[in-house]
Amino acid sequence: MAYFRSETQRPDFVKLEEEILELWDSEDTFERSVNQRKGGKKFVFIEGPPTANGLPHPGHILTRVVKDLVLRYRTMQGYYVERKAGWDTHGLPVEIEVEKNLRINTKGEIENYGIEKFNKKCKDSVFRYEKEWVNATKRVGFWIDMDSPYITFDNKYIESVWWSLKEIWKKGLLYKGHKVVPYCPRCETTLSSHEVAQGYRDVEDPSIYVKFKLKQPDTYLLAWTTTPWTLLGNIALAVHPENRYVKVRVKARTKEEDLILAESRLDVLESEYEIIEGYTGSDLADLEYERLFDFATIEGGDSQKVVTADFVTLEEGTGVVHIAPAFGEDDYGLCRDKKLGFSQPVNAEGRFTSEVPPLEGMFVKDADRPIIEMLDQRGILYKEERYSHSYPFCWRCGSPLLYYARESWFIAMKSLRDNLIANNEKINWYPAYLKHGRFGNFIDNIEDWALSRERFWGTPLNIWICANCGKEFCVGSVKELKARAKNSVSSDLHRPYIDDVVFECDDCGGEMRRVDDVIDCWYDSGAAPFAQWHYPFEKDAFERNFPADFITEAIDQTRGWFYSLLAISTTIFDTAPYLNVLSLGHILDEKGVKMSKSKGNVVDITSTLDKEGADALRWYFFTAGPLSDDVRFTEKGILEKQKKFLNTLWNSYFFFVTYAVIDEFNPNEKKIPMEKRNAMDRWIISRLNTLTKEVIDSIERFEIHVAARKMEEFVINDLSNWYIRRSRRRFWIVEADFDKDSAYITLFEVLVSLCKLLAPFVPFVTEHIYQKLVRGVSDDVLESVHLCDYPSPEESFIDTELEDSMALTSKLVEAGRRARADAGIKIRQPLKEVVVVCSDKKRKNVERLVGVLKDELNVNEVRFEDDAFVAADAYKQVEVDDDTALFLDTYLDKGLIEEGLVRDLVRRLQGMRKDLDLEYTAKIRIMYEGDAEVKEAIDRFSDYIRTETLAESIEEGKPSESGDKIYEKDWKIGKKEVHLAIKQ
């Protein structure tokens, strides 16, 4: 009885994968792989939650298979690896999708439509592509628990987020300030940076040089701006502290006047000038000037003075920069740092308020012209030009965006800078340069986190303020909310329900109402380490799972999720929330350009999965290069992986099964100790164990591509093209044989180990092979390769000397083939001998593998000599390396020629067998016609020919009949003509 089932030679990998998916489903293999490790060491992973309101693209697939690889690997190593899926569900992108569908644009329109209905639509929309995500996730083999995922819009999740915000609030780190944001005055919406980036266009704007009068007669600071309307909000003028500035005397319309500007910007002056004085920027600090427009009220500090700022450049303008904190982020930050005042003469629609009577109600961009005219009339416009630059416009409606200070809530991250830096030190970054590079630089210069969003669909900001006395209160739980509420509390914590909840002020008895804002959805996902477990309302799961051992996402998350996790964890727990972070590159199209919807070059991953399958795709990603590098996506590349690697692996397995079936080989009955196996066997086992070591080392360093490439080389070169090719004949022996058993048991062991090694990388084909090789054959074994332990190297099986010997032998084989090619003698022609001239040490190494050398070079003898060897004329010499040379005896005697002829005949006969597609074990009868030399050779070697071709007889002559059972062919071998016939 056969122990193995025969196998198809050309697998349909896609079908195979679908069958494996069904197997895993029906046997709960994933759940069991996790649960059987319960009680073992923990390996904690956090899923960075994707948003399911768009289809998964190739980049998502990459992160999913990398996560899967690492988690399967750790699981097989015995770790208990829980894997909770997560969904990111809040935020502006979701709202924008819904707005598009409703064909509305502005906040006003949303309010008219109804926040309740709007948020319901948002909630429905976030799982629009859930099915596609779940399918893709399963299809590529990412094992993660999608049945009980964390969802950021869940009440429990929100409650945990509220708890954390209250912790921050209690520490006094949550405060209200202003944030300058890109703002569309028409849509009345702030835009995310991603949206802003979409809308840059080159435009021409007025650029004006304005004279700010100092408190000395006829002396002015000359400033430059491309947004005249912002002059109404001017608070200060900035100069660079170290730059050179000069006072120059110029002729104005009627009189002379003095202007101050940067020395290197003097060429902006249009008239003759005379330099009066020079200063550095810091000399100018604190100079006071007269207010340009005396309209808007200024609150909260000084104004109309010169300050220094490092961001002032000398590439354009005058080196004197007009500062309006309401309209520029740098400006706002500078005024805050220098404790200057603030003025906001523009309303939410981008129109001047009643504080500016001459311009009241006018849209700011339309006010540029009247403002320039006003300045000109007052004689303080030095000159006007046009200026081309790129400026952001609203991607929806095309309005120019305004940078605009809005009230906003902040987390005081700047005050925690040292803690962030210290906690970052606890994290291993892959690649390492991110730690002190991009990420380190970012937190070195960290700014406070603008947390609030004036929007609808998000976690409501849990702060209530007393309308009467201004007292703040932050709610930290649902229980607290209910306890404080004067009215009933909805079971849904979202807007608009939460907006109706009012408290009574402890201090004055006034009515406390919630601020209108929701929070940044980056805070939601950054809270995942605890919010996914509903901490602290439920404690166990979080305490087991913090901090995480591992997270991975693409490089763009450096300032996104990687940061928000660290920021929140630092404010609340003052520790790092993850210990290892692997940053991945992006997927580019085949030209090396990023994939984007607008370019239309996004590859449809499902078609790849339907054609080449998940293993080929995974293997392509894992071998393409360092995971931290961008990778070009080409279908050709994936197909090549399937052909080269998967097919070779398959064929190695197929070869084994084919002969194991014929021989009824049973691995359970044969135990052959390593020392009794031949050198070839010990070599491949040694290589396998060396490989195991290298693979583990590489995975531990997250050098996934190194591990994968080493395995690929092993499969193709060592196993398939060397071990199996060299060992083939051992499997062909018909009768029971010790050496044959050694070969079987060795190949079997290698294949099974290899499956385990490869299982985290290509989980489908390895599972299939395991099922056929192990599960179907032996009782009492684990039901899945993914339930097995990951191999660990068996040091006693590693024989580096033997590996070196084989490497040298292989070099000698190559050299011998070169010599044959030089001499024009084909390999099929046997030769008398080859002489190897080398050191004693090498000789000893090669001697144990001399059979391999003889076989590969088709020579009858291998002889070793020292340097003194002098070759006869017939010897062809080739160099092997520095101290090794090889001499091939090219002399052919009659016997050798006959042998060669016979080899040629056998080769033709084997070809004919293949033409007939005969079973490997089918017997044949041979008839031939040829000259006397052919007959003589065949007579002499007839035993050999019959063994090789499984012939029962070999006769001279032509078959008398013809038909299906007879196959005849004329051959030309060298100069001889031979007729061959095969009878079945």
Next chain:
RNA sequence: GGGCUCGUAGCUUAGCCUGGUUGGAGCGCUCGGCUGAUAACCGAGAGGUCUGGAGUUCAAAUCUCCGCGGGCCCA
């Protein structure tokens, strides 16, 4: 505009950290060979201004600086 990162044969890439034999592979191409697991394999060959330039050095793909191009983040 700023920061970070990548750029090696037609394509995919090793080597770069720690400078030093004629810069290795694979795919594709040409020629020859081999072939009863393999759309495989083996040998020879063509194909490289190692993105451009400058510098450091006895010596640079490798270290430094300045460009160019791709990518990411931020303005």
